[in-house]
Amino acid sequence: MHEYSIVQALLNQCEDIATQNGAERVLKIYLKIGVMSGVEPYLLKSAFDTFKQETLCAQAELDIQSQPVVIRCKECNEETTLEVFRYICKKCGSNSVEVIDGEDMYLMSLEME
Amino acid sequence: MCVDCGCSVRGKEEEHEHHHVHDNPHLNDSKTIEVIKSLLDKNDHEAAHNRAHFDKHNVLGINLMSSPGSGKTTLLEALKDVADFSYSVVEGDLETNKDADRLSAKGIQAVQIQTGSACHLDALMVHKALHDIDLDTIDVCFVENVGNLVCPASYDVGTHLNVVLVSIPEGEDKIAKYPVMFRKADLVLFTKVDLLPYFEYDIQKEKAALRALNPSADILEISTKDIDSLRAFAQWIDFKKKMR
Ligand SMILES: Nc1nc2c(ncn2[C@@H]2O[C@H](COP(=O)(O)OP(=O)(O)OP(=O)(O)O)[C@@H](O)[C@H]2O)c(=O)[nH]1
Ligand SMILES: [Mg+2]
Ligand SMILES: [Zn+2]
Ligand SMILES: [Zn+2]
Secondary structure, three states, X not given: OOXXXXXXXXXXXXXXXXXXXXOOOEEEEEEEEEOOOOOOXXXXXXXXXXXXXXXXXXXXXXXXXXXXXXXXXXOOXXXXXXXXXXXXXXXXOOOOEEEEEOOOEEEEEXXXX | OOOOOOOOOOOOOOXXXXXXXXXXXXXXXXXXXXXXXXXXXXXXXHHHHHHHHHHHOOOEEEEEEOOOXXXXXXXXXXXXOXXXXXXXXXXXXXXOOHHHHHHHHOOOEEEEOOOOOOOOOOHHHHHHHHOOOOHHHOOEEEEEOOOXXXXXXXXXXXXXXXXXXXXXXXXXXXXXXXXXXXXXXXXXXXXXXHHXXXXXXXXXXXXXXXXXXXXXXXXXXXXXXXHHXXXXXXXXXXXXXXXX
């Protein structure tokens, strides 16, 4: 259940940003979670609801955008959004590809007052 | 900069921290701030710091990950007899000292991480352990992660390479079931291959699954009963060390 550690880090980040901006509370937190980031959005949500109590995020809502894996072919430059986890260019079939999205998790923006 | 230990080694400074304030005209006092920051930002920063420690002492860091019992500690014990390089181990067996004791009995320096029952190691835990290892006297430092194919995959512990073990008795489809972990691998070791005759395990099919998921990963077959397979692993490490 590493979602708990990730939520703790998220709460710390949000509190820092809220404090820096003189906000009293965080209203909404926008996350982008890659489908290959190793984190389950529903576990993240339940961990968040458990740990947000008594923080500046106590009333905050989590908005999670699930990000599919997108790769770019190093041979032909084509971008492919993966439906199954086969890291292969859909146009030329090359497996010489780089990942451009979908393997990380980001805090995108914060709404606060 | 290292705030936890005050040591002089610096990690890579954060690059992508930009806050833009947009006043929201619809809500009186509320505003939306664009952040775009990795949720693992703090860990990634610590990880970069660990790599700086390794680099300063010219040590190659290798993170070993697998399910419980895939053969991580046994491999580290057996490697002693074939390796030309010297190594220490940061041991992530969090509940007991058993694995560290096994390694010490073989004359391998092992530092136990004491953090209770965590499901993964993070860069900060490894960092603390690194201060108990004399990096000047070794060539390679292994981190034996907690036996778990899920949580450790999300955490960069600050090593240079990830080696993921999958043992024959665990059965097929581990790669398909835990894709995030196997995506992270620089090398996948199929371990306990001496047991292939006793299990329904199509190793070629598993290798093909790995190639589709992670085309650039290297693959080796390991049995602690086959010294040549252990030598091949030692050679892979030698090669990676020379390439840095
Ligand atoms: N037959 C056979 N057994 C092996 C081999 N390698 C390891 N084993 C056995 O597998 C069992 C587990 O090995 P460990 O090295 O303790 O596994 P581990 O990955 O360190 O386990 P945790 O630290 O608990 O996650 C032991 O009984 C080993 O003797 C092998 O190559 N062949
Ligand atoms: Mg072990
Ligand atoms: Zn292509
Ligand atoms: Zn330090």
